[in-house]
Amino acid sequence: MDKRNNELLTQNELLFTLIGIIIGAGILSLPNAVVSEAKQDGWISTIIGSIYPFYIILVGAIIIKKYPDNSIMDVSKLCFGRVLGNLLNLLFMAQFLLYVLGVIGAAHSILRVYAVWFMTPFKITLVLLLVVVYISIIGLKCISKLNILMFFIILLYMISSLTALKVGSLLNIQPVFGAGLEKIIKGSIETTFSYGNMELLLLIYPFVRSKVAVVKTALKAAVIVMVLYTWTVFITIFYLGPDVIPKALWPFFFVSESVKIPVITSFRFIAMALWTLVIIKTATNQYYGATAILNNMLKRIDRKYICIALAPIILIFSLLFDNEVARRDFFSKVMPWVTLFNIGYVTIVAVFALILNKKPTKPSAEYMS
Secondary structure (H helix, E strand, O other): OHHHHHHOEOHHHHHHHHHHHHOOHHHHOHHHHHHHHHHHHHHHHHHHHOHHHHHHHHHHHHHHHHOOOOOHHHHHHHHHOHHHHHHHHHHHHHHHHHHHHHHHHHHHHHHHHHOOOOOOHHHHHHHHHHHHHHHHHHOHHHHHHHHHHHHHHHHHHHHHHHHHHHHOOHHHHOOOOOOOHHHHHHHHHHHHHHOOOHHHHHHHHHHEOOOOOHHHHHHHHHHHHHHHHHHHHHHHHHHHOOOOHHHOOOHHHHHHHHOOEOOEOOOHHHHHHHHHHHHHHHHHHHHHHHHHHHHHHOOOOOHHHHHHHHHHHHHHHHHHHOOHHHHHHHHHHHHHHHHHHHHHHHHHHHHHHHHOOOOOOOOOOOOOO
């Protein structure tokens, strides 16, 4: 029992894991998407977009309360039967593979522009993927430690962006509500996609030591993400202005150019090193999610073999996203459907879990490795 408790996540580990699940390298391009629609009011759209993770948490709370020891995959099979339940779980899993492809694709685009321009996309992807697969194999406890470390790195970067207040202009965020309600709402829809991955809460909650505070911890995580996202969009608008941001692929990265450190001639390379670690963290979270769901469906196959088997597929398909503009165009078309599926999937499972009086035959896997 003591060994099992040592393997389970604490509330702090859950908190930082949920934050890390959502916040990734996409935060660098977040202002581009939202400001293109909501202009100087993009930060308001970012706040409105946070409704999505709060909805997932509050609806998911029904599942967590009724089935504290079983993940959403088990509950899905319990409610809909093995065949339909596994089909829904397969669709649920597919989004995380897409996220991995998107993150790895964005990674070699960013790194080739700002850091390792001498390396080919294949080499960059291979190195990143090897690290991601290795950490994912170790298990959720290790991943939670990585998320804690990466949170403070991201927080450090956020604190460094305060220097942009000295050189930005208050005029860039005025007039407030000047973009109009319609554009603010459109901007919030764009932001909603950036709040994705909170669904992984419903995959990992059985592996939390104390189930009592799971929902409360998840709500804290959502609030922290909302604050960090809102600050990111606000300071980028304040620094660059709403007219410049839509022309930059990674506008928040330019905020780092305002940082001046004695002796260090450019903060860019430090920032790039930090964001490389964040990219690895983000891809690892999503890769773990995909392999854990497949492991739930293919119980006789050890998860580490699933991790290894998926790696060549990810490597090949991620290279298709070598063009950053094409990558964003693809995901802008796919993500609305992914979001709608997640809302429907979580809601339907929660409703059936509420009205059906079925008991699981056994809890989820005992350990998280």
